[in-house]
Amino acid sequence: MKTYKLIPFDESKQNEVNNSDVIIAEDVKSSSSNNVYKVTIYKDKISCTCPAGGKKTFCKHMLNTINKNVDLIKNNNISFYEQLQSLIELKQNHKGREEQFKKLSADLIFVNSSIAKTAHDNQIEFEKDKIKQNVLYENIISIVINQAKN
Numbered sequence: 001m002k003t004y005k006l007i008p009f010d011e012s013k014q015n016e017v018n019n020s021d022v023i024i025a026e027d028v029k030s031s032s033s034n035n036v037y038k039v040t041i042y043k044d045k046i047s048c049t050c051p052a053g054g055k056k057t058f059c060k061h062m063l064n065t066i067n068k069n070v071d072l073i074k075n076n077n078i079s080f081y082e083q084l085q086s087l088i089e090l091k092q093n094h095k096g097r098e099e100q101f102k103k104l105s106a107d108l109i110f111v112n113s114s115i116a117k118t119a120h121d122n123q124i125e126f127e128k129d130k131i132k133q134n135v136l137y138e139n140i141i142s143i144v145i146n147q148a149k150n
């Protein structure tokens with residue numbers, strides 16, 4: 001039986017954003033599981049409730065939401081938009097600039113207790129989905145093997 005550790009988060013940074021700061025909030029379907037993640041773009045922060053987002057890792061869900069809403073983000077806060085562009089650029093090529101990438105991720109990606117908890121639950125669902133898929137796959141293999149025998 002696997003045990004799961006809760007993702008640590010910084011209590012002192014919990015109130016960095018409030019609901020009036022939300023510019024975009026959207027639900028995105030996971031491409032590899034049945035999970036649905038919430039991507040939120042605030043005035044000068046971004047968050048995602050996927051397992052990676054819960055660990056302040058810049059994920060493809062955030063990237064997709066940014067790319068779909070370029071004008072909106074730009075018009076709202078040009079300097080935040082420019083920081084996001086640097087983050088995207090660093091994600092694509094951060095060889096030799098790992099520290100810079102980590103620091104910018106920590107500055108721009110928002111995680112509070114609720115996001116950390118949801119990301120943690122999503123991680124568990126993701127693992128369950130993977131197990132289900134493996135069982136399904138093994139069943140198909142054994143059917144194919146049995147058919148070949150007969």
Ligand SMILES: [Zn+2]
Nearest residue numbers: 048050059061
């Ligand atoms: Zn994500």
